[in-house]
Amino acid sequence: MTYENDLLHPACAEPRPWGRLSGRLILVNLIVLVAPPAMLLISLLVTGGETNLQILITLGSLAITCLVIGGAGMMRLATTRYRITGERFELHSGLFFRSRRSIPVGRVRGIDLTAGLVYRIFGLTTLRIDTGGQSAAAGRGVRLDGIAKADAAALRARIIELRDAGHVRSAAESDLISELDRSWLRYGPLTVWGVGGVLAAAGSVYRTLHEMKIDPLELGVVKDLVHRFGSVPLWYGVLMSVLVIVALGMAGSTAAFVENWSGYELRRGDGGIFQIRRGLLATRSVTIEERRLRGVELVEPIPLRWAGGAKLNAVAGGLGDQEENRRRRALTPPVPRAEALRIAAEVLPAVTHSESEPLSRVGLAPHPRAALRGRINRALAAAVLIAAVPVGLGLWLGPALVAVGCVTGLVLALILVALAYDAYRTLGNGMRGRYLVAASGAFTHRTVALRQEGIIGWTITRSAFQRRTGLLTLGATTSAGDGVYKVRDVSMDHGLALAEAAVPRLLAPFIEHERQPRTLTRVSGRSRTRSAESVK
Structure with missing residues (x-):
């Protein structure tokens, strides 16, 4: 049994009945079992109806994993109970490894609600009660994974009301600080993570196909692209590849912006907290205590x-x-x-x-000029070290690489010195x-x-x-x-x-x-x- 502190059985003036997770979790677990047949169908479409032992082993492993996940979900549904008694929140869970958690509502630092696409379809959410611990040993709170959305909202309101011993304002009564403006969508593509996501996705697909003993170069789509564009100049192919990757990255960044920030609202309310709500397919509601706000950071x-x-x-x-x-x-x-x-x-x-x-x-007070000299010195040193690689190879292989190294070093020096000056001005x-x-x-x-x-x-x-x-x-x-x-x-x-x-x-x-x-x-x-x- 695990508890938040030594006070295991507090006096409860008004014991309340135990609540349970939503029975709709059964449908969610059944959806998990659809994944292996769906992957089998996709693999048959990709390989033109052919299969091999490696594909069967991979899909079999996926089926076993889905069965384990579904079984764990059913066990969680059957064993999880929760209630509020007096000034404490209690959670009982587990079959083979039983856990008993008892948290004073006064220690609650935040209550977040998160719902993925499947949970939203069935009206479910994940409620996380955070006690502000900074490590796993200290205990960072509890999670109710698969509670009905209405029950989660009522539970959060009740805990905050008990914690602050006052009236909890509704969303309509709270102070709206900011909400989503559609014009902000123009900032969606402006992130380098979109391009990184495209490269990471391509690497994951290649690794998965390789594990299934499928050569991506032998796929019909890839052969058709090679046939169409195999005769173009190398520089043109590289340029077009870069443009395609950048375009896909910007599209992915925009889609991520829409998914993460649709419905965004920042409000002050609910007993001295800031509440941030956002998300299109997967919704999230994060609470931050105003009294624990130490500052803000502009990025x-x-x-x-x-x-x-x-x-x-x-x-x-x-x-x-x-x-x-x-x-x-x-x-x-x-x-x-x-x-x-x-x-x-x-x-x-x-x-x-x-x-x-x-x-x-x-x-703001400016910094000494010595700080600028240090940044410029580091920028020039980095440019020289990078340029030294092709120059060193050129001394061995030929003068062309020496010229490439010198040009590269000069361009890098100009760019890095400009960045160093900008960093100093900041x-x-x-x-x-x-x-x-x-x-x-x-x-x-x-x-x-x-x-x-x-x-x-x-x-x-x-x-x-x-x-x-x-x-x-x-x-x-x-x-x-x-x-x-x-x-x-x-x-x-x-x-x-x-x-x-x-x-x-x-x-x-x-x-x-x-x-x-x-x-x-x-x-x-x-x-x-x-x-x-x-x-x-």
């Missing part, structure tokens, strides 16, 4: 930045480990940058006038009321606004180049988001002053001022760890 990757777009992420606790945090922290889809800044001002309460635009880069830091603001990035610009009360410690790192030029990288540690948010390549005096301004007297006890040298004791959290490094 501007290439080429979204060139189109004037950006994304906004929450820096919040209670979103699980790093993987869960990456999936749940998004406050917006790719939107116009002005809209992202407006939403950031909405979700972060402003006390002073300077906090009304927390993510604006206007007025750098900025400062205090904006109660918020520490830091901006950095080359391929992806990131600007974070972090609340003072969310900073629990500092990390200070110095590379060999930084020690020679009097720079350091200041990291603000927090129990939310990525854990550490860095102010890169600032001067030593400015970095220490910024840390003192952000959280007064947190770093001061660890700095000892002497004539030679000045020594900085590294800070980890609020405890004094004597891991000192010399700051020259």
Whole structure:
């Protein structure tokens, strides 16, 4: 038996009957068993009705896997029970390995609802109750996989009502901060992940066919393409292949945008939480506690930045480990940058006038020119190392490769130096009321606004180049988001002053001022760890 803490049997003033998962899970499990016959039919169509032992073994393994999945689903339906008793949520599950979970509603940090296409067809959803643990050992909450949608909504409302001991506002009564605008669809194709997805899908198909002893080059479709375009020049074939891959990648990115963000709404309500709803085929509803929001992060990757777009992420606790945090922290889809800044001002309460635009880069302190020199040096070194490969081969194989290497190095140097200069121009830091603001990035610009009360410690790192030029990288540690948010390549005096301004007297006890040298004791959290490094 497993429990969230030692309080195993709390007093319950109003015991409620046990609830169960929806009986419609039986139909969902039957659909899983359709996969092996469907794959057999597809393989026969691809191979023209031919089959072999390897195909039969692969399909047999798939059939066994589907039977196991279906059996596990039926067992989950038969053994899972849940209820709310007083101020606790209880969950009993398992047949051979029984689990008994009892969670105080006061520890609930978020309640998410997720429904894939099949679940949506049958009116089901997966409800996840998150307790904010950062590791599996600590326990990150529980899942009810296959509960009716209406029951899930009622259960979430009841838990939040008990947790906050107040009235839970309906969606119509909650404050709408942002909703989907169809014009945002223009940002859908502007991601490099679409092209990567096309290449990954092609690799997966090839590997699957190879495992089934099917040569893709012997398929009729491939032979027809080779017959039609086998005589074209190599450069033309490469160019057309690249254009086709890019076009497919942009189409895939647009389809992913539509699937992920259709029906998007960001609301403030339900007892002091932000609720993000989105999804076309697979719907998802994510909740983020306002009191655990430590800041926001503006993300501007290439080429979204060139189109004037950006994304906004929450820096919040209670979103699980790093993987869960990456999936749940998004406050917006790719939107116009002005809209992202407006939403950031909405979700972060402003006390002073300077906090009304927390993510604006206007007025941030610039970084020393030494930071620019370091980036340019790294860019030139990377260009030289890349160009050295064809040049070295050319000295052995022929002068043509030497010329290719020189041209490649020159072009790369120009591109990388331009990126280095752009990365330097992005750098900025400062205090904006109660918020520490830091901006950095080359391929992806990131600007974070972090609340003072969310900073629990500092990390200070110095590379060999930084020690020679009097720079350091200041990291603000927090129990939310990525854990550490860095102010890169600032001067030593400015970095220490910024840390003192952000959280007064947190770093001061660890700095000892002497004539030679000045020594900085590294800070980890609020405890004094004597891991000192010399700051020259």
